[in-house]
Amino acid sequence: MTLTNHPQSPSEEFDVAAVAAQLQKVFAGGRTRNADWRIRQIEGIERFLDQREPEIVSALADDLGRSGTEAWFADVALVKAEATYARKRVRRWMRRRPQPLPLNQLPAVGWVQYEPLGVVLIIGPWNYPVHLALIPLVAALAAGNVAVVKPSEVAPATSALLSYWLPRYVDPEAIVVIEGDAQVTQDLLSQGLDQVLFTGGTEIGRRILEGAAPHLTPVLLELGGKSPVVVASDADLEVVARRVAWTKLFNSGQTCLAPDYVLAERSIHDELVRLIADTVTQFRADQRGRGLRIVNERQFDRLAGSLADTSGRIVFGGGSDRETLTIDPTVIADPDPDDVVMREEIFGPILPVLAVDSIDEAIAFVNARPKPLAAYYFTSSRTVARKLVNAISSGGAVVNHAAVHAMVPQLPFGGVGDSGMGAYHGKWGFQAFSHRKSVLVKSFKPDLKVIYPPYTARSVKTLRRLF
Structure with a gap:
């Protein structure tokens, strides 16, 4: 399969800094926080898989010699199942979670709410170049982020396919596909993005961590190992x-x-x-x-x-x-x-x-x-x-x-030690691409004076009973 009507040299076509700035602007505008927007993006991924299955199968045959059945099973059917699972549950996952409070904090109300992180970078591998780009993307979008997808240059036909077709099914201002080599990846890491997910080998994973460290960018690593x-x-x-x-x-x-x-x-x-x-x-x-x-x-x-x-x-x-x-x-x-x-x-x-x-x-x-x-x-x-x-x-x-x-989207998928850090799939992916914000709401009254100095023997005795 050869695609000629889209950029073939993305490192020349894309100004990485400008792309990052534009994505940050889109995220700051707030539209990705809306549940309807998130659901529409995931529906777009489902349509992409349905309508472009022949092109996906052809690209995987070119890159990997993959059979049509294996291509459909791993990079179409399983991805669509994950997308459908997330789409049906996004609203539920977004709800704030009330938490019980200790006596010493009453009267008050406390909860955990999930906030999107911002601009997410998904660095895909060559071995499952659709599956391992789109399932993380589903999680990132379910959580309300904007995203850069960087496919592997080792699977050029599939990389070209994603670059050309995916933006036609999702919000192209919020989801960008950038092709390129390892230098493009390092250029993206240098932008100080809000989250990175990398799938690949352990040694490359260490380089990703090094590239992300100057900006303290959190990294989710899905690596390998001898299973x-x-x-x-x-x-x-x-x-x-x-x-x-x-x-x-x-x-x-x-x-x-x-x-x-x-x-x-x-x-x-x-x-x-x-x-x-x-x-x-x-x-x-x-x-x-x-x-x-x-x-x-x-x-x-x-x-x-x-x-x-x-x-x-x-x-x-x-x-x-x-x-x-x-x-x-x-x-x-x-x-x-x-x-x-x-x-x-x-x-x-x-x-x-x-x-x-x-x-x-x-x-x-x-x-x-x-x-x-x-x-x-x-x-x-x-x-x-x-x-x-x-x-x-x-x-x-x-x-x-x-x-x-x-x-199984109900189970988190991830490594430990040299095989990775962090996990995703299903609600675990939603949580991995979200910030869990703690919120505590207090009233002006009662205002316990015993907590304020100067402390007396009586106030200390009361505090010791409360805490």
């Missing part, structure tokens, strides 16, 4: 194989929530490896080639290098083709813990499967590493599931599936 799968010996291995293979192969494994490695109890390790390999073969029976498309040469070379250098046994797959930028779905058995596939987030269709002697060993293995964005536990035992959920710190956790918690 583990722990499989107990009592799990239904056929179901495990299907669910792990599906989430691992989706988008060629280029998913921040994809299972990164599997820790299986030793008694089931070999059988699970076989079932995963068989399942991958079944899932790809209708595909012409074996390989899965990787986004660019840099990512391909990184993945191919990890296959060449691994200390583990490649028991399935292992092939690659640089000309087509494809990597075969690969299962690696028992790589060393310090192997490259165990040190770095894989972000591709490569799955290490390691044997452990106990659930306790699996817990210790995961906890010895940086906190992951998610963790997935497969077991028939509620006791074991509860133990794993409580013992391992992760951004999110799923029992007997993988990644599907991110499809």
Whole structure:
């Protein structure tokens, strides 16, 4: 897909400082505080997804080699579900929340009310360039903010699509799409905006924090990490194989929530490896080639290098083709813990499967590493599931599936430690892009004199009873 009737060099077309000033002016005008305005913007996003689905699918095929079904599911259906959920609840979320007060503050009334922050910057990644730009945008608009969306230059067709079409469905004075490279991102950060949401890798996340720090701009980071799968010996291995293979192969494994490695109890390790390999073969029976498309040469070379250098046994797959930028779905058995596939987030269709002697060993293995964005536990035992959920710190956790918690707008989605800070989705996104203002309203009478100096023994005694 090629779009030629819109700016292709946004760093030349946009004066970043002027854009920021204009957005601040729009926000100061107050129209975004109105519930009707917020709802209209979210409805516009829903119409964009409905009416431009063919263009979205085409752009994702160009950028990522994504199938039409995967493109619809991840970047259309899930985004629309989030938008619809928020649209129906915006008025409810906006209501002030009365709070009970202590006796020493009566008579009075207190509440919490949500205020929009102002100008929000959403920095999208290349792997889900519609999903991870628009779901944060829905949250920002539900909260009454104006926004700059900065898509990833690594997904140029989708970036162009968003730049051209999105402003035609929303208020173009309040929602601006700016294309460009890392320098454009730093230029935007230097404007002293009111909130930033970045989705991407941990190292880039650190640079975003550095860019935001001079202005004390709050940052919500959705990063990555090595999300583990722990499989107990009592799990239904056929179901495990299907669910792990599906989430691992989706988008060629280029998913921040994809299972990164599997820790299986030793008694089931070999059988699970076989079932995963068989399942991958079944899932790809209708595909012409074996390989899965990787986004660019840099990512391909990184993945191919990890296959060449691994200390583990490649028991399935292992092939690659640089000309087509494809990597075969690969299962690696028992790589060393310090192997490259165990040190770095894989972000591709490569799955290490390691044997452990106990659930306790699996817990210790995961906890010895940086906190992951998610963790997935497969077991028939509620006791074991509860133990794993409580013992391992992760951004999110799923029992007997993988990644599907991110499809639930009622649950906050976010990381912890190296995998991110802050969370959004549903009302949690509304709150993330809002300021929670405390309001206390007092009357002129009664006016307790005991609180004012000079303090007497009697007034101090009264104060000690009140506080």
